[in-house]
């Protein structure tokens with residue numbers, strides 16, 4: 001497997017796809033409640049004109065989240081899942097409740113594409129004193145490979161540095177999870193190394209690649225995105 005290198009540069013293909021993909025908007029101040037009848041539905045293709053937002057998670061998002069949390073390919077490298085409905089509801093309720101915690105350490109968002117929930121991302125504050133954070137993200141398998149995972153990660157980093165004033169944000173992934181390590185490399189995060197046997201998952205002990213980015217490295221020059229504060 002190719003381990004992404006430090007501060008990966010942006011090739012012509014990457015630049016072209018970045019231009020073609022509209023940026024997402026983070027809407028953390030208030031939940032945007034979208035009432036629609038297709039909460040299990042997921043568009044197969046992200047169209048350029050589709051509105052993309054990252055919204056504070058709400059209780060009614062659980063069916064959409066369950067539409068991927070119940071799938072084995074979505075949790076292939078995770079300690080959880082495939083989820084029962086009750087497990088997904090419990091997870092979503094915990095994520096919603098965390099927005100009322102003082103101090104708040106967990107910030108959970110759903111990614112919407114033209115109104116449909118197609119993924120989610122979380123930012124965990126691991127230390128307020130040391131200004132350390134961690135991001136995680138997941139995308140419905142039906143829309144993998146369309147830039148959504150990278151865009152969720154980018155907005156989470158912008159939120160962590162711009163809104164929360166973090167100094168370092170890290171992420172981990174299974175070495176076999178090529179999609180995730182590609183996302184982290186595309187975000188300009190540095191591959192720091194590997195930790196051995198960090199989690200016991202369905203097929204045995206898994207290792208974790210560790211990636212990080214520091215506040216003065218964000219945003220990487222080529223990305224030049226607005227911070228969440230400016231969205």
Ligand SMILES: CC(C)(COP(=O)(O)OP(=O)(O)OC[C@H]1O[C@@H](n2cnc3c(N)ncnc32)[C@H](O)[C@@H]1OP(=O)(O)O)[C@@H](O)C(=O)NCCC(=O)NCCS
Nearest residue numbers: 074137138139144145146147148149150173178179180182
């Ligand atoms: C990891 C995950 C979030 C990636 O989401 P995504 O929306 O498909 O990611 P992107 O489309 O932004 O892909 C980023 C790059 O990785 C590549 N990529 C994505 N999945 C890949 C795979 N399985 N193998 C090889 N490359 C892959 C994409 O082609 C893209 O590169 P490009 O822009 O040069 O074409 C998604 O696969 C997922 O939800 N997996 C299950 C949950 C998970 O593992 N979360 C991460 C926790 S560590």
